[in-house]
Structures are given as structure tokens and as C-alpha cells.
Amino acid sequence: xxxxxxxxxxxxxxxxxxxxxxxxxxxxxxxxxxxxxxxxxxxxxxxxxxxxxxxxxxxxxxxxxxxxxxxxxxxxxxxxxxxxxxxxxxxxxxxxxxxxxxxxxxxxxxxxxxxxxxxxxxxxxxxxxxxxxxxxxxxxxxxxxxxxxxxxxxxxxxxxxxxxxxxxxxxxxxxxxxxxxxxxxxxxxxxxxxxxxxxxxxxxxxxxxxxxxxxxxxxxxxxxxxxxxxxxxxxxxxxxxxxxxxxxxxxxxxxxxxxxxxxxxxxxxxxxxxxxxxxxxxxxxxxxxxxxxxxxxxxxxxxxxxxxxxxxxxxxxxxxxxxxxxxxxxxxxxxxxxxxxxxxxxxxxxxxxxxxxxxxxxxxxxxxxxxxxxxxxxxxxxxxxxxxxxxxxxxxxxxxxxxxxx
Amino acid sequence: xxxxxxxxxxxxxxxxxxxxxxxxxxxxxxxxxxxxxxxxxxxxxxxxxxxxxxxxxxxxxxxxxxxxxxxxxxxxxxxxxxxxxxxxxxxxxxxxxxxxxxxxxxxxxxxxxxxxxxxxxxxxxxxxxxxxxxxxxxxxxxxxxxxxxxxxxxxxxxxxxxxxxxxxxxxxxxxxxxxxxxxxxxxxxxxxxxxxxxxxxxxxxxxxxxxxxxxxxxxxxxxxxxxxxxxxxxxxxxxxxxxxxxxxxxxxxxxx
Ligand SMILES: Nc1ncnc2c1ncn2[C@@H]1O[C@H](COP(=O)(O)OP(=O)(O)OP(=O)(O)O)[C@@H](O)[C@H]1O
Ligand SMILES: [Mg+2]
Numbered sequence: 001x002x003x004x005x006x007x008x009x010x011x012x013x014x015x016x017x018x019x020x021x022x023x024x025x026x027x028x029x030x031x032x033x034x035x036x037x038x039x040x041x042x043x044x045x046x047x048x049x050x051x052x053x054x055x056x057x058x059x060x061x062x063x064x065x066x067x068x069x070x071x072x073x074x075x076x077x078x079x080x081x082x083x084x085x086x087x088x089x090x091x092x093x094x095x096x097x098x099x100x101x102x103x104x105x106x107x108x109x110x111x112x113x114x115x116x117x118x119x120x121x122x123x124x125x126x127x128x129x130x131x132x133x134x135x136x137x138x139x140x141x142x143x144x145x146x147x148x149x150x151x152x153x154x155x156x157x158x159x160x161x162x163x164x165x166x167x168x169x170x171x172x173x174x175x176x177x178x179x180x181x182x183x184x185x186x187x188x189x190x191x192x193x194x195x196x197x198x199x200x201x202x203x204x205x206x207x208x209x210x211x212x213x214x215x216x217x218x219x220x221x222x223x224x225x226x227x228x229x230x231x232x233x234x235x236x237x238x239x240x241x242x243x244x245x246x247x248x249x250x251x252x253x254x255x256x257x258x259x260x261x262x263x264x265x266x267x268x269x270x271x272x273x274x275x276x277x278x279x280x281x282x283x284x285x286x287x288x289x290x291x292x293x294x295x296x297x298x299x300x301x302x303x304x305x306x307x308x309x310x311x312x313x314x315x316x317x318x319x320x321x322x323x324x325x326x327x328x329x330x331x332x333x334x335x336x337x338x339x340x341x342x343x344x345x346x347x348x349x350x351x352x353x354x355x356x357x358x359x360x361x362x363x364x365x366x367x368x369x370x371x372x373x374x375x376x377x378x379x380x381x382x383x384x385x386x387x388x389x390x391x392x393x394x395x396x397x398x399x400x401x402x403x404x405x406x
Numbered sequence: 407x408x409x410x411x412x413x414x415x416x417x418x419x420x421x422x423x424x425x426x427x428x429x430x431x432x433x434x435x436x437x438x439x440x441x442x443x444x445x446x447x448x449x450x451x452x453x454x455x456x457x458x459x460x461x462x463x464x465x466x467x468x469x470x471x472x473x474x475x476x477x478x479x480x481x482x483x484x485x486x487x488x489x490x491x492x493x494x495x496x497x498x499x500x501x502x503x504x505x506x507x508x509x510x511x512x513x514x515x516x517x518x519x520x521x522x523x524x525x526x527x528x529x530x531x532x533x534x535x536x537x538x539x540x541x542x543x544x545x546x547x548x549x550x551x552x553x554x555x556x557x558x559x560x561x562x563x564x565x566x567x568x569x570x571x572x573x574x575x576x577x578x579x580x581x582x583x584x585x586x587x588x589x590x591x592x593x594x595x596x597x598x599x600x601x602x603x604x605x606x607x608x609x610x611x612x613x614x615x616x617x618x619x620x621x622x623x624x625x626x627x628x629x630x631x632x633x634x635x636x637x638x639x640x641x642x643x644x645x646x647x648x649x650x651x652x653x654x655x656x657x658x659x660x661x662x
Contacts, residue, residue, distance in 0.1 A: 355463055360500040362484035363460050363493075364514040364566060371485075374513060378504025378549070 009036050010061050016119045020090060023098075031107035031117035038111040050298035050330065051240050051269040056112060056214045058150040058184045063119045066153040070124075071139035079132040081165075083140075086123030086156060096127050100158055104218035104246070105188040112214050116188045120154035126167060130160035130194070137166040137202075137388055144173035144207060148181035157191040157201070159225075164198040168391065171204070171235075174211030178237075183211040191219035193227050195249065200228040202387055203243075206398065207235035209264060215241045223249025223278075230386055231258035234398050237266060244273030247281035247312075254281075259288040259383045261376075262295030262327075263402055269298045274314055276305040276342075282313035288383055289320040290376055291327035292402070298330040301346070307338040316346040321353065321379055323372070373403050412473070413438055413574045413605040414459075414492075419470035421451070421458040421630075427468065428454040430630035436574060439602040443616060443641060444609045446627030447649055452609045453497050455627075456578045460494035461487050475573055489518055491573030495563040495580045497609075501551040507562065508532065508546040511569055518570060535568045538598070540591045556583030564595045574605040581615035593618030613645040626652050 010032045017028050040057070041048045070083045082093065089097050107114035124140060142153055159165055169189070175181035185207070193199045199219070207213060213236045221227045227245050245254040256272050274283040289297045303314045320329035331348040353375055361371035377399055384392045414436040421429035429451045436442055444452055458465035459472060461484030472479040474490050482490060502510065511532060516522045523531075536543060539561055551559050560580050567575050577596070581589055596619050600606055608619065616624075616638065624640040625632045628649065633656055634640070644652075 356500055357502055359462055359484055360496070360502065361510075361514075363462075363488055363496075364510070364570065365485050365488035365517040366514055367485045367517065368483075370513065370517065374505050374510070375502065378502055381504030381549075 007057050007061070008040070010115070010118055014061060014119070016063060016121060019121065020087065024090065027102060028118050031114045034107040035111060035114035035118055038114060041111060046332070046334070047242075047271060047300060051238065051267070053111070055238055056186070056212060056240060058115065058186060060148075060150050061119060062150065063121055063152050064145070064149050065122045066120075066124070066151050067143045067145075068124050068153075069141040069143070071141070073134060073136035073138065075136065076134045076138055076165075079134065080129045081132065081134060081138070082125065082127040083138060084125055086120075086125045086154060089125035089127070093127070096158065097125060097156065100190065100192050101156055104190040104192075104220060105216050109216060112186055113188060113216050116152045116154060116186045116216075119152040120188070121152065123154040123156070126155070126157040128159045128163045128165050131162045132160065133164040134166075137168045137391075139168040139170065141170045141172065144171065144183050144185065144211060146173070146175050146180065148175070148183065150184045150186075153185065153187040155187070155189045157189070157199075159191070159193050159197040159199045161194045162196045163194075166200040166202065166388065168202045168204060170206070171213070172206050174208035174235075176208055176210065178210045180210065183208070185211065185213040185215070187213070187215040189215070189217040191217070191227070193219060193221045193225040195222045196224040197222075198226045200230070200386075202230040202391070203232065203241075204391075205231075205233040205235055205239065205241070209235065209237050209266065211236050212238040213241070217241070217243045218246065219244070219254070220246045220248050221252040221254055224251045225249070226253040227255070228386065229254070229256045229258075230383070231256070231260075231270070232387075232395060233258075233260035233268060233270075234402070236268075239267070240269040242271040242273070244271075244275065245283070246275045246277055247283060248277050250278060250280040252278065252281045254283045256285045256287070257383045257386050258286075259290075259380050260297065261290045261399060261402055262297055263292045264295065265293070266295045268296070270300070272301045272316075274303050274316075276303075276309050276312045276314060279309040280311050281309070283315070285316040286383065287318045288380060289318070289329055290323065290379065291320070291329060292323040294326050296328040298332070300332045300334060302334040302336065303344060303346070304336040305338060305342050305344070310339060310341040313343045315344070318348040319379075320348075320350040321376065322350065323353065323376075369403070373400055376403060411437060413475055414473070414607065416459070416472035416479075417470055419455065419458070419472060420468045421454050422466045422468045423454060423464060428630055429458065431470070432627075432630075432632050434607075434625070434632065436605040436607060438605060440623070441600065441606045441608065441619060441621045442623045442625065443621040444607065444625045444627050444632070445611065445641060445644055450627045451630040452627050453578055456494055456576045456607075456609060459576060460484060460492060485517065488570070488572075493567050493570060493572035493575045495560070495567060495575065495577045497578040497582075499551050499559045499563055501549075503549055503552055505550050506547050507550055510550050511566065514566070515569060532569065535565055539565055539568070539595050540588070541565060557585060557588050560584055561588060561592060564592050567599060568595055571599070573603070574607070575599065576607045576609070578609045579611065580608070581610055581612065589614065590618065613641050616641050628653065628656065
């Protein structure tokens with residue numbers, strides 16, 4: 001067999017195929033089969049127009065554990081919240097895991113999702129019982145090592161009926177430069193928001209510039225539940241993240257308020273999906289992008305409203321702020337609306353900072369670098385209003401650091 | 407040439423916008439304690455002159471000299487001009503989304519002082535100035551000029567002047583869009599700011615602001631030039647009779 005082709009084939013001897021109980025091994029084997037049989041995504045398909053799938057298949061299928069720190073507030077422990085590895089949860093709480101695992105992201109979702117479905121090792125499980133409100137965030141931090149590695153994080157979150165949580169899901173680390181190695185991450189996140197629950201899920205990606213990340217997130221919101229998804233992305237050399245929410249019961253509500261700030265030669269390719277599978281649901285998306293140096297970003301936002309799902313509201317905005325020539329942003333709204341009884345809008349802007357805004361701040365004594373910082377921070381402000389204050393302060397520091405030298 | 411004790415002193419200033427000459431040789435000297443008013447028809451170049459003096463990137467001073475308290479204004483960037491003591495209250499203030507008035511004000515003060523003000527000192531000062539100007543404390547946490555009414559924007563401009571304490575303030579139609587009570591508050595704000603150490607250049611169309619803030623000199627701008635200067639009585643005459651008689655005088659003058 002051609003060595004070059006080996007990255008497209010997961011061998012039969014892969015140790016992950018032997019992890020877990022029999023039913024799980026069976027799922028892994030069929031996922032491996034799907035991965036090996038499926039062709040690479042075609043570049044003509046809209047979601048792959050901006051990124052070469054060859055760049056996102058792991059360099060090696062020798063997976064290592066996803067090293068995750070859990071920061072769990074005391075009130076969460078006291079109220080029966082479980083945060084543990086998926087492997088352990090399968091041993092101790094099978095009945096909580098089995099109905100949900102692989103329901104939203106599985107080997108049918110795509111070739112790379114099949115890769116993750118085969119090769120994930122320890123994974124993370126977050127379970128919130130019914131009627132529990134935790135005000136402080138549960139914070140997961142995934143640490144990626146400094147050497148070449150392939151990691152396949154898989155996270156399952158179940159939020160019980162009438163419960164309320166904030167989950168911060170942070171990804172950091174990776175080789176400092178490409179001379180030191182390449183880290184490769186292919187992650188899957190499944191979130192179930194049961195009836196009348198309120199979930200705030202914050203993804204913070206601040207990987208090194210020698211790390212590539214592919215990530216598929218799918219959440220389900222049941223009747224009267226709300227889901228607030230906040231993707232914040234700063235890191236990675238090549239990042240392709242796909243955030244999607246299925247609105248699956250009357251009065252379910254989903255909002256995705258994201259931001260990314262690219263610099264250097266970073267490449268971002270993001271998608272969002274709002275799938276209105278039930279009538280009387282509403283959704284809103286606001287994605288903000290700031291780019292400097294030679295960074296590029298493509299954003300594709302799909303709103304899908306089924307034929308029989310009436311009285312839905314769906315809104316989508318994507319704003320791109322380019323700090324210098326040489327950056328590039330693409331924005332592609334997609335609407336698949338199969339009935340007319342909906343209220344729907346989308347808008348997108350791509351532009352640079354208005355020199356008049358800078359002048360106005362200058363005219364009050366504020367030097368240009370500080371004026372730019374204020375304008376960028378101001379651009380992000382409505383998104384960061386949605387995150388806890390200490391995280392907001394950290395993000396503002398990242399933003400200020402990234403603006404140095406503009 | 408710079409007059410030794412002048413706060414603002416410019417001579418034969420020409421201003422170009424997109425390669426078109428708008429201001430065609432204007433000279434003015436403002437000493438400490440003086441209030442000057444410029445009146446003139448729409449489009450005569452009053453805002454172009456004001457913007458050019460403040461360092462607006464679209465308004466190029468193509469020739470002439472300008473000194474701020476003895477320093478060469480034209481060599482300074484816009485932010486340096488502000489820190490050197492020049493303030494322009496804009497005819498059309500800009501909206502800065504996501505930046506609160508308080509945060510903006512604090513950053514501007516920090517830039518002026520070279521160091522961050524103590525938070526509680528800042529709050530005290532800021533609240534007091536807001537109160538004096540009849541600005542509701544809610545404005546502190548609102549985004550700068552975002553959704554502000556025309557009159558609210560003008561009041562916030564004067565609030566900025568009050569906080570930054572410039573040497574010379576150019577007020578470009580700060581009176582327009584103000585209701586009667588707001589006009590009074592703003593005029594009081596200007597008078598509080600004014601002292602024998604500061605200078606004011608007001609651009610206005612109406613006598614009503616000048617009733618409260620008494621000018622020492624009134625200048626008339628037509629076609630990019632200051633064509634006539636006088637005392638406060640000139641403003642009254644303009645209010646009464648418009649600009650036709652000035653234009654008539656000009657054409658007689660040029661016919662001689
Ligand atoms: N940024 C610009 N781009 C193009 N033309 C401009 C610009 N600014 C000013 N002008 C033109 O220059 C002339 C003078 O404008 P300016 O705003 O200075 O007048 P003004 O005396 O302040 O008028 P008003 O009393 O209406 O405020 C006008 O003809 C205006 O259209
Ligand atoms: Mg004007």
C-alpha cells in the first residue's frame with residue numbers, strides 16, 4: 001500500500017477499536033468502515049469550497065488521550081452534576097450515556113466525523129440532572145501537547161429538564177511553531193438541552209499557530225429550552241468549526257453569538273446551522289470576524305426550516321472587520337426555507353475601520369493604536385456581554401495582545 | 407509668524423478636500439480670554455476650516471501656517487493637537503458602537519494626563535460634570551453617540567470639553583438641534599469653561615447662542631474667506647438682514 005494513502009485508511013489493528021463495551025466496539029468498527037469507504041469531501045461541495053479536506057485528515061491515526069482539566073463549581077457537585085471522562089461514565093452511568101452518544105454527531109455525519117467516531121479515546125461527559133441551576137460556569141480545558149500529535153476529543157453534554165448551566169469548553173496548547181511539530185485535532189461535541197432547560201455553551205479556541213482543528217458541534221434543544229452557543233476563536237493555523245443547533249420542540253430557542261480574531265497566516269472556515277425541525281421555534285445568529293496581517297476567514301451560515309414547521313423566526317448576521325489589506329473574508333448565507341409561514345432575515349458586511357472613527361477618537365487625544373483597540377473591543381462588545389465577566393476580561397486581553405503592532 | 411501670547415493663530419490657511427480648494431486663505435488670531443464667532447452661509451467652508459485645524463484626514467491644509475499656544479499645529483497629528491489643548495466639538499459627532507461614554511472619557515483623560523485617573527476620582531468628576539450639563543447618569547454606560555438624539559450628541563460634546571479642559575475650543579454649530587433648556591445648559595457649560603486662560607471659536611448660524619455666550623469678535627465667512635469682521639453688533643445685523651448686504655459690499659469692493 002502506498003504510504004501516502006495510509007492517512008486515508010484506519011487500519012484494523014487500531015487500538016481504539018478495542019475500547020469500551022461490545023456495543024461501543026461495534027460502533028467504532030462501523031465508523032471505521034464508514035471512514036475507510038467514504039471518499040474525501042468533494043471541493044465542489046459548498047462546505048469544502050474554502051478548505052482542502054486533505055489538510056484536515058490526521059497525519060497519524062495514532063491517537064492520544066484528550067487531556068482535559070475540569071473546573072467544577074461546588075454547587076454543581078452538591079447538586080449531582082457529573083463531569084467525568086466518557087469512558088468512566090460508560091462504566092458507571094451507562095444509562096445516562098447510551099441514549100445520547102452518537103445521536104447528533106456520528107459516522108453518518110461525514111468522513112471526518114467518522115474518523116472521530118472511531119478514534120476518540122477518553123472523551124468528556126457532562127451531566128446535569130433535572131431542575132438544577134448552577135450559576136458559576138463549569139470549565140473544561142483541553143490541553144494539547146507541544147509535540148506532534150493527533151487528538152480526537154469527544155464531548156457529550158446532557159442538560160436535564162428545567163436545568164440551567166454555563167459550560168466553558170476551552171482548547172489551548174499545541175506546538176509553538178511548525179518546526180516543533182504539528183498538532184491535529186478532530187473533535188465532536190454533542191449537547192442535549194432537555195425540555196425547558198437553559199444552556200450556555202462557550203467554546204474558546206486559543207490553540208497554537210501550529211495546530212489544525214476540525215470540530216463538529218451539534219446541539220438539540222427540546223420544547224421550551226434555550227441554547228446559547230458562543231464560539232470564540234483566536235488560535236490554530238487552520239480551523240474548521242461547524243456549530244449547529246437542532247430546534248426540536250415548540251418554543252425552543254437558539255442563539256449563536258460568535259467571534260473570531262485571525263492574524264498571521266491563520267485560516268478559518270466556519271459554519272453554523274440552525275435547523276428548525278419544529279414549529280414555533282426561533283433562532284438568531286451573530287458572527288463577528290476581525291482579521292489582520294494575512295488571515296482569511298470564510299463563513300457559511302445555513303438556516304433550514306422544514307415544510308411542516310410553521311411560525312418560526314430565524315435571523316442571521318455576519319460582520320467582518322478587516323484591519324489591513326491582504327486579509328480576506330467570505331460570507332455565504334444559505335437559506336433552505338420550505339414553507340412561507342416564517343420570519344427570516346440575514347445580513348452580512350465586510351469592511352475596514354472607518355478613518356473617521358479613528359479621527360474622532362484621535363481628536364480627543366487618543367493615539368491611533370489605542371483608538372483601534374477601542375473600536376475592535378467595541379465591535380466585539382455585544383458578543384462578550386454574553387460571557388461571564390472574568391472570561392470577558394481574559395478575551396479583552398487576548399484582543400489587546402493581538403492588536404499590538406497594528 | 408506666531409503672535410507670542412496668542413492661543414490660536416493661523417494665517418492665510420488654505421484647505422483642500424479631494425483636491426478642491428474649499429478654504430481660500432483665512433487668518434485669525436485668538437488671545438486668551440477671547441470669544442470669537444464665525445457666521446456664514448451653508449457651504450462657505452466653516453466646518454472645513456474647523457476640521458482641518460483639528461487634523462481631519464480628509465481636509466488638507468495646502469498652505470498657510472497655524473500655531474496653537476506657540477506650537478506648530480500643522481506638524482502635529484490629530485491626537486497630539488488634542489493633547490496640546492485644542493478641542494473641536496463636531497457639527498456631526500461620530501457613533502462608536504460598543505464603547506461606552508464612560509470608558510471613552512476615561513481613555514481620553516488617560517491619554518491627556520499620561521496616566522490612568524483614579525477610578526473613584528474619575529467617577530466623581532464625571533458625574534458632577536454630567537449633572538451640571540443636565541445629562542442623565544444613564545449616558546455613562548451607553549455606547550458613544552449610539553442612538554443619541556441630535557441635542558444629546560451636542561451635550562455630550564460639551565461634556566467632553568468640560569472634562570478635557572482644552573486651551574482653545576472650536577464649537578461647530580454646537581447650538582443646532584438643542585431645545586431651549588438644553589441651549590441654556592450648554593451655554594452655561596461653555597461659560598463655565600471660559601476663563602481668561604482659554605479661547606473659544608464658535609461657528610453658528612444664529613444669534614441665540616451669542617445671547618448667552620458673548621463674543622468679542624464676529625467674523626463672516628463667504629466662499630472660503632473671512633470677508634468681514636466686527637463686534638457683537640455684526641451678528642445682530644446678520645440676524646436682521648442676512649448675508650446679501652455683505653455680498654453686495656464684497657462685489658463693490660472687488661469692483662473698485
Ligand atoms: N468631505 C468632503 N467631501 C467633499 N466635499 C466636501 C467635504 N467636506 C466639505 N465639502 C464641501 O465643501 C464645502 C464647504 O463645506 P463645509 O462643511 O465646510 O461648509 P459649512 O460652512 O460648514 O456649511 P454649513 O453651514 O452647512 O455647516 C461644501 O461645498 C461641501 O460640500
Ligand atoms: Mg458646517
